[in-house]
Amino acid sequence: xxxxxxxxxxxxxxxxxxxxxxxxxxxxxxxxxxxxxxxxxxxxxxxxxxxxxxxxxxxxxxxxxxxxxxxxxxxxxxxxxxxxxxxxxxxxxxxxxxxxxxxxxxxxxxxxxxxxxxxxxxxxxxxxxxxxxxxxxxxxxxxxxxxxxxxxxxxxxxxxxxxxxxxxxxxxxxxxxxxxxxxxxxxxxxxxxxxxxxxxxxxxxxxxxxxxxxxxxxxxxxxxxxxxxxxxxxxxxxxxxxxxxxxxxxxxxxxxxxxxxxxxx
Numbered sequence: 652x653x654x655x656x657x658x659x660x661x662x663x664x665x666x667x668x669x670x671x672x673x674x675x676x677x678x679x680x681x682x683x684x685x686x687x688x689x690x691x692x693x694x695x696x697x698x699x700x701x702x703x704x705x706x707x708x709x710x711x712x713x714x715x716x717x718x719x720x721x722x723x724x725x726x727x728x729x730x731x732x733x734x735x736x737x738x739x740x741x742x743x744x745x746x747x748x749x750x751x752x753x754x755x756x757x758x759x760x761x762x763x764x765x766x767x768x769x770x771x772x773x774x775x776x777x778x779x780x781x782x783x784x785x786x787x788x789x790x791x792x793x794x795x796x797x798x799x800x801x802x803x804x805x806x807x808x809x810x811x812x813x814x815x816x817x818x819x820x821x822x823x824x825x826x827x828x829x830x831x832x833x834x835x836x837x838x839x840x841x842x843x844x845x846x847x848x849x850x851x852x853x854x855x856x857x858x859x860x861x862x863x864x865x866x867x868x869x870x871x872x873x874x875x876x877x878x879x880x881x882x883x884x885x886x887x888x889x890x891x892x893x894x895x896x897x898x899x900x901x902x903x904x905x906x907x908x909x910x911x912x913x914x915x916x
Contacts, residue, residue: 656681656790663730663906667738676740676755678795678864678902684778687840687911688904689716689729690770690881691739692888693757693897696721699766701809705887706768708806712815712883714839716909719767729769729907736761741900743885748892757897765897770881771840772904773818775911779833785826788867795902796820797861798880802854803845805887813890817845817877819858821869830876839914846877853877863901 658666658675663686669675679688694702699721706713717729726733736758744752744760754760773796777787789796796818803815822830827847835843850858858875859866863882869875888896899905 656793658682659684663908666906667730667733670740671734671737673755679740679904679906680774680777680796680902681790681793683906685911687716687907687909687914688772688774689907690772690884691735691742691897691899691905692768692770692884693735693765694768694893695762695895696764696766698810698893701811702768702884705805705808705811706770708808709883710838711841711845711879712805713881714771714841715768716771716839716907717767717769719769721766722763724761724767726767726769729909730905731908733905735767735905739899739903739905741903743898743900745885745888745893745896745898747894748889753900760897769905769907770884771914772881773841773878774904775840775914776834776837778911779837780820780830783829783833785822785830788821789865792867794867795864797858797866798863798882798901799850799855799877800862800886805883810893811887811891813883813887815845816863816880816882816886817853818864818880819850819861819867819875819877821867821873822876823873827874827876834878836915837911841879841881844876845879848874850875850877
């Protein structure tokens, strides 16, 4: 049975305001039904072209929803007026590829040379899956989605390269085709699965121990289904070691004003 999220029917603007006030600091799965959620990667301008090219070459892992103006902490199209320094529940600060801090406000880190990349998130296809009668386990169990570092290489661009990260949702065997069809219609939030079953083939040794997020129960008659994940840039940052970067903390997403229906093809 689905565990109802108290912010399921709250508007994105209202949730972002609560986040900015420090009243919401947890993961955002199940919030704001009908609106796209997004990953975040903020880099100095000197890396922006390379990262833009990386996203272009890896559109399933990094489907771009918006690229901000240099030094502008306010978004223009995905969440107009959103102050990106305080309206995401939790951020990660990276220096030379090392995670140095997790914070709920990045105002003290903001610089005039920073460029914000807003990247589609698989949380955005969870509502269509549930509407089709498919249990989304991380929502029904009320926890962050499990995410895994794989052995799948991304396509390098400039300084950026590294391994793909995937999210996993257990799907009953007789609903795998339906889940694949539904998610294939939303390529701007990762689209169709990248792998189905046999996690060891993509380098996942123990499905009960995700690299990010929390483990989901896989029941008898279900198969683990893996989608590209917007945490991939964090894997790439760890591998490529830019001197400075800010990302969201896994599962703690930017909730945009983009209706999920607009992302369907």
